[in-house]
Amino acid sequence: MTPLHEVIINKNTKINPIWIMRQAGRYLPEFREIRKSNPNFIKLCLNENLSSEITLQPLKRFDLDAAIIFSDILMLPYGLNQKVNFEKGFGPKLGEVNIDEMSRLDEVDFVQKIYPVYKAIQKVSSDNIIKNKNKNTIGFVGAPWTLLVYIINQQSPKKNLKKDFFKNNFLINRILLILEKFLKIHIKNQIDNGANVIQIFDSWAGLLEEKDLPNFIYSPTLNLVNYVKSLNTPVICFPREIKNYKEFCEIVKPDAVSIDYNVDPKKILKDIKIPIQGGLDPKILLTDKETIKKETIKYLDIFKNHPYIFNLGHGVLPETDPNMFEHMVNTVKNY
Numbered sequence: 001m002t003p004l005h006e007v008i009i010n011k012n013t014k015i016n017p018i019w020i021m022r023q024a025g026r027y028l029p030e031f032r033e034i035r036k037s038n039p040n041f042i043k044l045c046l047n048e049n050l051s052s053e054i055t056l057q058p059l060k061r062f063d064l065d066a067a068i069i070f071s072d073i074l075m076l077p078y079g080l081n082q083k084v085n086f087e088k089g090f091g092p093k094l095g096e097v098n099i100d101e102m103s104r105l106d107e108v109d110f111v112q113k114i115y116p117v118y119k120a121i122q123k124v125s126s127d128n129i130i131k132n133k134n135k136n137t138i139g140f141v142g143a144p145w146t147l148l149v150y151i152i153n154q155q156s157p158k159k160n161l162k163k164d165f166f167k168n169n170f171l172i173n174r175i176l177l178i179l180e181k182f183l184k185i186h187i188k189n190q191i192d193n194g195a196n197v198i199q200i201f202d203s204w205a206g207l208l209e210e211k212d213l214p215n216f217i218y219s220p221t222l223n224l225v226n227y228v229k230s231l232n233t234p235v236i237c238f239p240r241e242i243k244n245y246k247e248f249c250e251i252v253k254p255d256a257v258s259i260d261y262n263v264d265p266k267k268i269l270k271d272i273k274i275p276i277q278g279g280l281d282p283k284i285l286l287t288d289k290e291t292i293k294k295e296t297i298k299y300l301d302i303f304k305n306h307p308y309i310f311n312l313g314h315g316v317l318p319e320t321d322p323n324m325f326e327h328m329v330n331t332v333k334n335y
């Protein structure tokens with residue numbers, strides 16, 4: 001069994017596997033080199049040779065226990081024929097929603113449009129670095145709520161969330177139903193091609209008020225979690241900055257939960273029984289070796305009698321020095 005499966009399925013507390021959100025990409029010079037000659041991000045994700053190579057880059061440098069496939073949560077709206085562009089210095093820009101066209105889309109056309117993502121998963125999961133070394137290939141999707149945010153807002157809500165976001169209830173409900181259908185298809189294809197853990201990223205869960213959580217987070221995510229479980233694959237949820245992780249876990253029941261860096265690790269340890277992942281503030285990697293070691297060990301100490309997967313509390317920052325990243329990985333491995 002892989003170390004990740006040992007922790008998630010067998011609740012092993014003796015080992016601390018490690019992988020890092022956004023480990024493939026921005027902070028690595030070998031990624032920037034490829035990116036320089038591939039200005040179109042979507043096209044890069046759809047180039048299975050390059051996207052599988054990028055996926056494996058961090059595993060060639062560091063002793064990580066899993067690869068996360070180099071793709072993006074916005075490949076889903078792209079597959080649904082919404083225009084998606086990534087603009088330098090701005091982030092994602094999405095086109096208008098054509099709900100009738102989206103409703104008519106069939107499974108074959110969707111899968112065909114993003115097929116190279118699945119080919120890349122096949123390549124990664126059968127590579128010797130993964131297969132012979134007992135490591136996982138992590139597939140992922142954006143949670144329905146976070147995807148809805150991008151689809152309707154047409155850009156990151158970090159910049160601004162449309163004032164009339166919730167106005168068209170009918171449209172929102174139609175999109176949520178379409179997302180449910182195609183997220184399941186996307187998950188199934190990733191698993192069929194070699195992904196053996198699924199992570200659901202709900203990066204914008206923290207935008208919602210408590211009264212809206214059942215409708216937009218609990219119910220649609222529970223539905224997906226049950227679907228992944230039915231495919232005998234462990235599922236990790238990352239409801240970033242949600243007001244109440246305990247309630248989320250009791251209702252949605254993922255196999256493991258990833259915590260953000262605002263969560264008090266000692267408190268969550270008392271609140272939550274399922275395996276926990278992550279937590280360390282990515283900004284710690286911008287400090288010095290001593291601080292990195294101290295903060296990394298702090299998390300390992302707190303969770304030493306709890307099934308725990310080491311990770312950060314959000315993605316690794318682009319300005320991170322790979323040597324500092326390595327120092328963190330080695331601290332975990334030598335613990």
Ligand code: 1CP
Binds near residue numbers: 068086158203
């Ligand atoms: O070179 C570049 O400019 C591209 C930067 C980049 C990269 C490397 C983007 C644009 N996406 C990715 C890859 C990516 N995205 C991965 C690959 C695997 C990995 O190493 O982890 C994953 C898992 C994602 C997931 C993703 N995309 C999330 C969820 C996680 C999170 O960080 O909260 C989100 C919200 C996105 C949307 C997205 N993709 C890229 C940008 C700039 C954004 C918008 C972020 C925002 O709204 O602030």
